Amino acid sequence: MDLASDLVLYSARAADAVAALPKQLFIGGEWVDGSAGATYDVLDPATGSVICAVADARAEDGLRAIRAAHEAQRSFAATSPRERADILMAAFRLLHENIDRLALIMTLEMGKPLAESRDEIAYAAEFFRHFAQEATRIEGGYQTAPNGASRLLVMKQPVGPSVLITPWNFPMAMGTRKIGPAIAAGCASVVKPAPQTPLSMLALAEILVEAGLPRGAVNVVTTTDAGGVTEQVIDSGLARKLSFTGSTAVGRILLGQCARQVMRTSMELGGNAAFLVFADADIDRAVEGALAAKMRNGGEACTAANRLYVHTDVIEEFSAKLAEAMAALPVGNGLADGVRLGPLIDAAAREKVHGLVSDAVDQGAEVLTGGEPLAGEGFFYPPTVLTEVPATARLMREEIFGPVAPIISFSTEQEAIAAANDTEFGLVGYVYTRDLDQALRVAEALETGMVGLNQGVVSNPAAPFGGVKASGLGREGGNTGLDEYLEIKYVGIAVS
Numbered sequence: 130m131d132l133a134s135d136l137v138l139y140s141a142r143a144a145d146a147v148a149a150l151p152k153q154l155f156i157g158g159e160w161v162d163g164s165a166g167a168t169y170d171v172l173d174p175a176t177g178s179v180i181c182a183v184a185d186a187r188a189e190d191g192l193r194a195i196r197a198a199h200e201a202q203r204s205f206a207a208t209s210p211r212e213r214a215d216i217l218m219a220a221f222r223l224l225h226e227n228i229d230r231l232a233l234i235m236t237l238e239m240g241k242p243l244a245e246s247r248d249e250i251a252y253a254a255e256f257f258r259h260f261a262q263e264a265t266r267i268e269g270g271y272q273t274a275p276n277g278a279s280r281l282l283v284m285k286q287p288v289g290p291s292v293l294i295t296p297w298n299f300p301m302a303m304g305t306r307k308i309g310p311a312i313a314a315g316c317a318s319v320v321k322p323a324p325q326t327p328l329s330m331l332a333l334a335e336i337l338v339e340a341g342l343p344r345g346a347v348n349v350v351t352t353t354d355a356g357g358v359t360e361q362v363i364d365s366g367l368a369r370k371l372s373f374t375g376s377t378a379v380g381r382i383l384l385g386q387c388a389r390q391v392m393r394t395s396m397e398l399g400g401n402a403a404f405l406v407f408a409d410a411d412i413d414r415a416v417e418g419a420l421a422a423k424m425r426n427g428g429e430a431c432t433a434a435n436r437l438y439v440h441t442d443v444i445e446e447f448s449a450k451l452a453e454a455m456a457a458l459p460v461g462n463g464l465a466d467g468v469r470l471g472p473l474i475d476a477a478a479r480e481k482v483h484g485l486v487s488d489a490v491d492q493g494a495e496v497l498t499g500g501e502p503l504a505g506e507g508f509f510y511p512p513t514v515l516t517e518v519p520a521t522a523r524l525m526r527e528e529i530f531g532p533v534a535p536i537i538s539f540s541t542e543q544e545a546i547a548a549a550n551d552t553e554f555g556l557v558g559y560v561y562t563r564d565l566d567q568a569l570r571v572a573e574a575l576e577t578g579m580v581g582l583n584q585g586v587v588s589n590p591a592a593p594f595g596g597v598k599a600s601g602l603g604r605e606g607g608n609t610g611l612d613e614y615l616e617i618k619y620v621g622i623a624v625s
């Protein structure tokens with residue numbers, strides 16, 4: 130099939146998949162209109178055109194949703210761990226059975242190539258499988274007090290109604306990473322997806338219903354008024370926990386709001402990942418890793434390599450090879466076969482990315498490939514590699530969130546570590562070296578929650594994902610991901 134005809138075919142299939150989706154709010158197990166009857170348009174970032182309209186919730190609807198979660202909480206917490214595990218496993222299987230349809234929906238609303246959408250849905254499903262297994266292994270403790278006079282019984286119980294706010298870059302996986310442990314722990318939730326990508330979450334809600342989820346255990350509220358809706362939900366006092374993935378700026382606001390109710394929080398915030406290539410590294414592997422760390426999700430990931438520090442001995446070879454590999458990536462509508470880079474999420478995102486590139490170039494950076502927005506419809510920006518980037522360039526401090534790789538040279542290990550840590554963020558760092566001592570020294574010295582050692586992708590449902598410093602609080606995934614939704618209760622037992 131030629132490029133144009135498969136685009137027509139997949140576009141038609143994607144439109145059919147979207148037409149069959151519910152577009153309302155999902156509250157208390159029912160699909161309902163927003164109280165104001167308002168809707169908003171969801172756009173296709175590849176064309177800028179309207180895909181469909183979905184319900185636009187007001188604060189009242191958010192309150193309805195948190196009340197529904199609050200009402201469902203007691204009975205949901207009383208379900209057996211096996212019952213909750215079975216729901217998650219059924220949803221895992223349904224995600225796989227529906228992967229083609231879900232990938233079309235995701236690519237249409239978010240822009241990433243179909244192959245990446247399929248990867249994300251498989252990754253999203255893994256959180257359900259992982260937490261299905263964890264659900265039946267929630268442990269407590271029993272201990273004799275040091276003086277022998279009493280026993281200490283420790284149990285874990287669900288935190289309670291949880292508010293889950295997700296971003297647009299991984300519309301499904303950032304949902305399952307929160308919904309999976311919430312269900313496993315027995316927490317009812319209100320999910321607020323990003324306004325740009327509500328459709329994947331609506332599809333997921335349908336799947337959870339089919340998987341046997343009790344009414345009210347997960348509620349979904351789509352809105353363009355994230356601030357207004359969320360603040361009232363938090364202030365209602367009915368929610369006990371907030372899990373947020375998004376920008377540090379919004380995370381700070383939400384932490385302030387949650388402080389008023391002394392709520393538990395998990396915060397997955399911004400990143401500014403350094404990617405370090407030492408002189409002895411396998412350069413071809415480092416280029417492959419950089420391509421993954423930079424171009425996964427088109428650079429629209431908090432884990433994206435934001436600054437590439439390369440030893441002076443190998444910088445020329447590394448830069449040339451990376452620029453060649455990036456320039457060869459086919460850019461286009463994610464629904465077309467063979468495309469490796471889709472559009473950015475919206476016009477504002479493209480403007481921001483180009484602003485950061487222009488600022489670096491104005492300050493003396495050299496463009497090896499890319500560097501100018503692509504003409505025509507949609508929000509496309511080409512793979513871009515910059516060298517000779519000065520330390521004062523804005524993109525050294527700000528998250529680029531686009532397909533732009535700035536390369537900077539270094540001479541010593543201390544210099545590389547100091548540069549990598551010279552940021553308010555601390556999510557992830559990548560290290561390429563064949564020297565084991567150096568690898569461990571650098572991994573320990575990086576002020577981050579995660580390190581990729583000779584690998585460009587760290588995300589893994591079985592691993593504790595999260596950052597330090599302004600990159601956030603708490604960990605998602607792994608067994609610690611479940612603890613985020615559990616309270617510890619200690620019972621002191623007198624022994625006579």
Ligand code: ADP
Pocket residue numbers: 294295296297321322323324355356357359360374375376377379380382383
């Ligand atoms: P981005 O800039 O990448 O869109 P945001 O942090 O603005 O990142 O968005 C992440 C999520 O947070 C989205 O679901 C968005 O709707 C939501 N959000 C944005 N502002 C607020 C706010 N003031 N209160 C609660 N949620 C918000």
